[in-house]
Amino acid sequence: MTVNPIFPAAVAADPVFLSDVREGFGGTRKTLSPKYFYDAAGSELFEAITALPEYYPTRTEIGILDARGPDIAALLPRHAALVEFGSGSTAKLRRLLRHLPDLAAYVPVDVSGEFLAEQAATLRHDFPGLTVAPVVADFTQHFALPESIAGTPRAGFFPGSTVGNFEPAEAEVLLRRFGEILGSGAFLVLGVDLVKETTRLEAAYDDAAGVTAAFNLNLLKRINRELGGDFDLDAFAHRAVFNREASRIEMHLVARSDQSVRIGGDGFSFREGESIHTENSYKYTLESFRTLAGRAGWQSVEAWTDAEALFSVHVLRRD
Structure with missing residues (x-):
């Protein structure tokens, strides 16, 4: 993969967003704050989610x-x-x-x-x-x-x-x-x-139309656009699961294959099956x-x- 030519690594980026991405992707378990869901596109996608039959x-x-x-x-x-x-x-x-x-x-x-x-x-x-x-x-x-x-x-x-x-x-x-x-x-x-019950909860966060998946993947699209990332959105899959012990729904973006991504001049590696934990809903x-x-x-x-x-x-x- 190459750095996005329209938004190169040198692009002026929100330093807080970039810092949060670096911190979230730098640990053993990769995470990203759900507050970054809500750019203009994310807000519109969430409004669409609220009208879904499963939600x-x-x-x-x-x-x-x-x-x-x-x-x-x-x-x-x-x-x-x-x-x-x-x-x-x-x-x-x-x-x-x-x-x-x-x-x-x-x-x-x-x-x-x-x-x-x-x-x-x-x-x-x-x-x-x-x-x-x-x-x-x-x-x-x-x-x-x-x-x-x-x-x-x-x-x-x-x-x-x-x-x-x-x-x-x-x-x-x-x-x-x-x-x-x-x-x-x-x-x-x-x-x-x-x-x-688990089935009702998981269906609400993984709808048949794929709107929640698009909402989750919009995080990667936003990183590409605002931080000069080069994520291939097709290389990640949306997953939602209810963790009953913790009493929470977990949303993840799961790597479909081994890959490397560059963001703001830094490189991050993802193994096949490794996830970015994007949201909990207790x-x-x-x-x-x-x-x-x-x-x-x-x-x-x-x-x-x-x-x-x-x-x-x-x-x-x-x-």
């Missing part, structure tokens, strides 16, 4: 939000600013907005600036009375909220079971950070996927998640599930 979390969570929207809204402070961490599509937000007529502001936070701007513009058009103040930031790191919401009661929104993409200890850190950003007395509404029980949230400084106020107990929506409060 139950989105439609199930929306069903809970539709059924329990008035109950959720009744627990949140009036005239609040709603901060959505990793906002993406506004489909779930709209389920809550209909029950929050006096919302002071909506603050979507996302790393994909282009996608964020598009969604914010659409929301302003559809809700002309709502103040929309987008923030381009990595929600896993500390960031500043807009000065315009200073002194306003705050609530966070973190749907989609994204909390499950973090190791439990990392999820605890993340929830604690959300609390620090939102401040004392804040509320947090979030989705949490629940433990269930599954919780109601009680195990309440315990985790409590360690992060959040008190459980209420939680709801669907009739099959596939998914849950929680309301938490920070003292």
Whole structure:
């Protein structure tokens, strides 16, 4: 393989992305953070995943939000600013907005600036009375909220079971950070996927149409485009498996053959069958998640599930 001639090794690259790739590929077990899924193409692919028949979390969570929207809204402070961490599509937000007529502001936070701007513009058009103040930031790191919401009661929104993409200890850190950003007395509404049978879980992350595979492989495409990599995407296969002992779905990109890849001037070797571990999605029980949230400084106020107990929506409060 040769270095991509359009994006050579000398190309100016995001130093954090490049550092994370070097660190992730330099160990005995190769890994890559799932936060790099969500460039513009990755965000669009994920939105496509949420509409797949195998992918139950989105439609199930929306069903809970539709059924329990008035109950959720009744627990949140009036005239609040709603901060959505990793906002993406506004489909779930709209389920809550209909029950929050006096919302002071909506603050979507996302790393994909282009996608964020598009969604914010659409929301302003559809809700002309709502103040929309987008923030381009990595929600896993500390960031500043807009000065315009200073002194306003705050609530966070973190749907989609994204909390499950973090190791439990990392999820605890993340929830604690959300609390620090939102401040004392804040509320947090979030989705949490629940433990269930293996076949249903694995099908949700390895759909028949191959959309999740394309989403996973987009990581390699992004490395090629942004870091001057020369991955052959056809040389890697998508794999999803439920690790019941760890209570998590694991996503991998598995090398189909022995190969070498160059990224940012560095060389990396892959053996046939070796994988890049790209994502974990932890599954919780109601009680195990309440315990985790409590360690992060959040008190459980209420939680709801669907009739099959596939998914849950929680309301938490920070003292």
